[in-house]
Structures are given as C-alpha cells and as structure tokens.
Amino acid sequence: MDVLIHMTCRDAARLAAPLGRALTSRGATWGCFLTNDAVFAADDAAFVEAVKGASRAVVCEHSWDLHMAGRDNPFERGSQTINSGLMADAARVVSL
Template sequence: MDVLFHITSPDAAPIAAALGRAFSDKGKAWGCFLTNDGVKALVDPAFAAASKNAARVAVCEHSWDLHMAGLDCPVERGSQTINSALMAEAGRVVSL
C-alpha cells in the first residue's frame, strides 16, 4: 500500500475524501484506519464514496462501539493490532 490515512477526527473526512480520490485517480493504493471519534467519518457521504476505492479500510472496534453504537459498521472492524499491521504495510502514513 502506498499511503495509509490514520483518521482520528471526523473533521478529517473531507480532506481524506479528496486525498483518497486523488490517489485513486493516480493509480496509487491507499487505505485507512479510523479510530477515536474519527470513525464518524464513515457517515460522511464523500468519504464513504471515496473509501470504496481504497485497498483496505478498517476501524477500531472499541471506537466504533463507543461512538457509533447501534449502527452497522460498513467496513472491517479490528483492533489496534490491525492498525499496526497497516502502518507496517504502508509506504507513507498520513495522520488526519
């Protein structure tokens, strides 16, 4: 994976959506891990659409249960171990 977005705030959704679209347009593999209340970015329509072209999208399951209780998670749920593995796979990490 060329770039991993590490999303910790829902305010990052518009930025991540624009960057994700740009990377996809350039044929770059990208993914993201969402944690803290950054999991709320998944309800942003532009980010949700852009993330469909990501190589991998995962959320911290604890953060999802805390901030999005009762909603079905549209992406992979995982632990911070998944976060670490994604960071190891990424050529670059962008923290948002």
C-alpha cells in the same frame, strides 16, 4: 500499500475524501484506519464513496462501539493490532 490515511478526529473525513479520490485516480494503493471520533466519517457520504477505491478501510472496533453502537458499519472492524500492521505495510502514512 503506497499510503495509509490514519484518521483520529471527527473532521478528518473532509480532507481524507478528496485525498482518497486523488490517490485512486493516480493508481496508488491506499487504505485507511479510523479511530477515536474519526468513526463519524461513516456519516460522510463523500468519504464513504471515496473509500471504495481503498484496498482496506478499517475502523477501530472499540471506537465504533463507543461512538456508533448499533449502527451499520460500512468499514471493516479491526483492532489497534491491525492498525499497527497497516502502518508497517504502508510506504507513507498521512495522519489526520
């Protein structure tokens, strides 16, 4: 994967959406991992649309259960172990 967008805060989606669209338009392979209150990116329509160009979009299952329990999840659920694997596979990491 060329770029992993590692999202940890609620406001990350407003930066990650245009970045994701730019990566997709340039033909880069990218993914994202959402943890802590970055899981609220599920409420950002522009981000959810941009993620359609990602090779993987994973949300920390613990963070999702803490902040968004009972809600539909547009992302793959995963653990911090998956986060570590994504970091290892990425040529570059952008932390938001």
